[in-house]
Amino acid sequence: MSKQFDVVVIGGGPGGYVAAIRCAQLGLSTACIDKWVNKEGKGVFGGTCLNVGCIPSKALLDSSHKYKEVTEKFALHGITTSDVNMDVPAMVQRKDQIVKNLTMGVATLFKANGVTALEGTGKLLAGRKVEFTNHAGVTETIEAENVIIATGSVPVEIPPTPLTDNIIVDSTGALEFTEVPKRLGVIGAGVIGLELGSVWSRLGSEVVVLEAQDSFLSMVDQAVAKEAKKLLTKQGLDIRIGARVTGSEVNGDEVTVTYQDAVGEQKITFDKLIVAVGRRPFTEGLLAGDSGVTMDERGFVFVNHYCSTDAPGIWAIGDVVRGPMLAHKASEEGVMVAERIAGHKAQLNYDVVPSVIYTSPEIASVGRTEEQLKADGESYNVGMFPFAANGRAMACTDTEGFVKIIADAETDRILGAHIIGPNAGDLCQQVVIAMEFGSSAEDIGMMVFAHPTTSEVVHEAALAVNNAAIRSEEHTSELQSRKIS
Secondary structure: OOEEEEEEEEOOOOOHHHHHHHHHHOOOOEEEEEOOEOOOOOEOOOHHHHHHOHHHHHHHHHHHHHHHHHHHOHHHHOOOOOOOOOOHHHHHHHHHHHHHHHHHHHHHHHHHHOOEEEEEEEEEEOOOEEEEEEOOOOEEEEEEEEEEEOOOEEEOOOOOOOOOOOOEEOOOHHHOOOOOOOEEEEEOOOHHHHHHHHHHHHOOOEEEEEEOOOOOOOOOOHHHHHHHHHHHHHHOOEEEEOOEEEEEEEEOOEEEEEEEOOOOEEEEEEOEEEEOOOEEEOOOOOEOOOOOOOEOOOOOEOOOOOOEOOOOOEEEOHHHOOOOOOHHHHHHHHHHHHHHHOOOOOOOOHHHOOEEEOOOOEEEEEEOOHHHHHHOOOOEEEEEEEHHHOHHHHHOOOOOOEEEEEEEOOOOEEEEEEEEEOOHHHHHHHHHHHHHOOOEHHHHHHOOOOOOOOOHHHHHHHHHHOOOOOOOOOOOHHHOOEEEO
């Protein structure tokens, strides 16, 4: 007799494991399937995010940031250092330990909440049945009232740069370098490319970023994108826009890349090359032909606003469905689906899902950009305020960037916030909360912000929407309030 559960989750990443835990908390018998095997050969949960994505990359970013502070900023504080060196294997070992702690934490949460952890692969069959194959190759059929697909995504590979064991790598391989490459190439100036490029640039790599598009960070508000390109270039990243890679050749311990730009064909040689051109949904071998679930030509599972597929009782969340590929979006979809399976009327406000790029300075945004509003012909007001005019930022020698808040010209309701600067991700969350409750720029302007904090820049930007900023000076023409109609 096959096993039976109220819910079976296929995929144990930030969408899947959160969905499984919430289902169990709501009294549903729940199993979660994941095939991930760690460096020690043990099955673990946590998906890309915990194992080779969000968490390990931020660990390396933090280590490299601290190294940069020691070598370049400590002297400003009167702290003298000498013979500062970076032990890359130790940095990577620290990253691995953080990953291990967090994946063990997921296992502990499963046990505490009564989730059945199944290590292996899952395939959706007709009639809400799942074919589970463990790592030993033993297969069994599991029946469920509901199945949640949360299989996530994998890096996109491109024909001109086939991956190798240690020269041409994807984002996963870029987390495992044992020494700082002297010459590092990065294909793709998106979130992953800029973050990984920043890590190794801070540690001394000569980094060249090749971006095929003719614009930089096209998905970001362009005032922020312009500032980001200026600051990242100042830090040493050689960002080449409109550079389409056409081929590569590995010779010994180096790779020569061929690309086309406005000038013509170019060649450049690197010691390491990171391919970071995006991610695609991971659905290989996931669906039986009669499962009833449909996908588009790119492999995304079709779902409605509540993450329900075309097949009754089958749901899909996270990177495998429409929308931004963000761990926190996946997690909240997991909670929403769990609640709806349990009979509650849960929903998710997709208009206020924030995104963060963990460069230095950080880049964070929520809501609509100025370019989107212009394209839609909407009237709006803009308020901007620089960190250079903030006392806490000055005291911390962290004054680059600004906060930009956009509000409806008639109602003053906040439509978007775009930040580049210290702790941008945390500051943006203040505006996310305000937008969730339909706040106006005036509402934020009337709130009391602790002093001295960098959050005061959010306050001043909100005040600036209505030309009421207190600490405003004539910094630059770009950082003035303006009304667009």
